[in-house]
Amino acid sequence: MCKALIIGAGGVGTVVTQKIAANPVFTDVMLASRTKSKCDAVAAAIGGNRVKTAEVDADNVPQLCELFRSFQPDIVVNVALPYQDLTIMDACLECGCNYLDTANYEPKDEAHFEYSWQWAYQDRFKAAGLTAILGCGFDPGVTAIFTAYAAKHHFDEIHY
Numbered sequence: 001m002c003k004a005l006i007i008g009a010g011g012v013g014t015v016v017t018q019k020i021a022a023n024p025v026f027t028d029v030m031l032a033s034r035t036k037s038k039c040d041a042v043a044a045a046i047g048g049n050r051v052k053t054a055e056v057d058a059d060n061v062p063q064l065c066e067l068f069r070s071f072q073p074d075i076v077v078n079v080a081l082p083y084q085d086l087t088i089m090d091a092c093l094e095c096g097c098n099y100l101d102t103a104n105y106e107p108k109d110e111a112h113f114e115y116s117w118q119w120a121y122q123d124r125f126k127a128a129g130l131t132a133i134l135g136c137g138f139d140p141g142v143t144a145i146f147t148a149y150a151a152k153h154h155f156d157e158i159h160y
Helices: 011-022 036-046 061-071 082-095 122-127 141-153
Strands: 002-007 026-033 051-055 075-078 098-101
Touching (some): 002 061, 011 026, 011 036, 026 036, 061 082
Parallel strands (some): 026 051
């Protein structure tokens, strides 16, 4: 069985939390965000006291580590803002947590749409015996896969 900690209580965080809470493989589920009241609303909508909530600043590695050490998740699912990926990854490494995100890191002031910053963590996660799964959401991940499949199997040509 597995303990999951989701960081980010926006639209994607709400869906991720609903899906994880519905899956019996996850024995404990926590949703954390800068605004605990958003987490509480998501937990209440799911019902059944299935989801615990917490307030955390995803820009603050010591605060993230405090939460990780108290909850002890097997996996941290990052659906926070893209510029927060590296601090969450740093906290995962420090606390021995596996990591998953749905989008790639972007500096706060400029979108680059590349994984080089996160790929630089590969050896550190490997040495720690941890898994980091990057960009498994629709940004662009699955969308690009669906488009490539459609282009290969369903269309003669695609213009945009």
